[in-house]
Amino acid sequence: MKKGVEKLYQTNSKVDNLPFQFKFKEAGIDMSQMKKLDARQELLVITMEECGELIHACSKALRRAEMYPLSDSEHNLKKEVGDVYAMIDLLVEWDVLSWEEIEEQRNKKREKLKKWSDLI
Numbered sequence: 001m002k003k004g005v006e007k008l009y010q011t012n013s014k015v016d017n018l019p020f021q022f023k024f025k026e027a028g029i030d031m032s033q034m035k036k037l038d039a040r041q042e043l044l045v046i047t048m049e050e051c052g053e054l055i056h057a058c059s060k061a062l063r064r065a066e067m068y069p070l071s072d073s074e075h076n077l078k079k080e081v082g083d084v085y086a087m088i089d090l091l092v093e094w095d096v097l098s099w100e101e102i103e104e105q106r107n108k109k110r111e112k113l114k115k116w117s118d119l120i
């Protein structure tokens with residue numbers, strides 16, 4: 001175990017009550033030394049975050065049974081779909097994949113849904 005981490009796990013009532021950022025500082029761990037993400041890593045991390053937010057919006061709409069026009073759930077769902085769409089757009093811009101590849105996969109998914117779902 002690294003020295004700073006060992007120090008972090010030591011019981012210290014003064015440190016125990018601090019928010020986690022300050023606990024790292026108290027343990028001598030410099031958060032600014034964490035490896036900075038390159039552009040593609042940042043792109044994937046933000047895409048993950050936006051997908052998580054879309055999942056959250058879908059779940060909340062279902063849990064609240066609130067999918068009617070002008071509801072908070074409808075507003076949030078539209079916002080998060082747009083955010084994910086923006087990230088997909090950036091994935092194409094950064095040459096992670098192409099619109100052709102996305103459309104090809106979309107078509108495959110639609111074919112699968114025809115078989116397993118009544119949506120199509």
Ligand SMILES: [Mg+2]
Nearest residue numbers: 050053080083
């Ligand atoms: Mg979002």
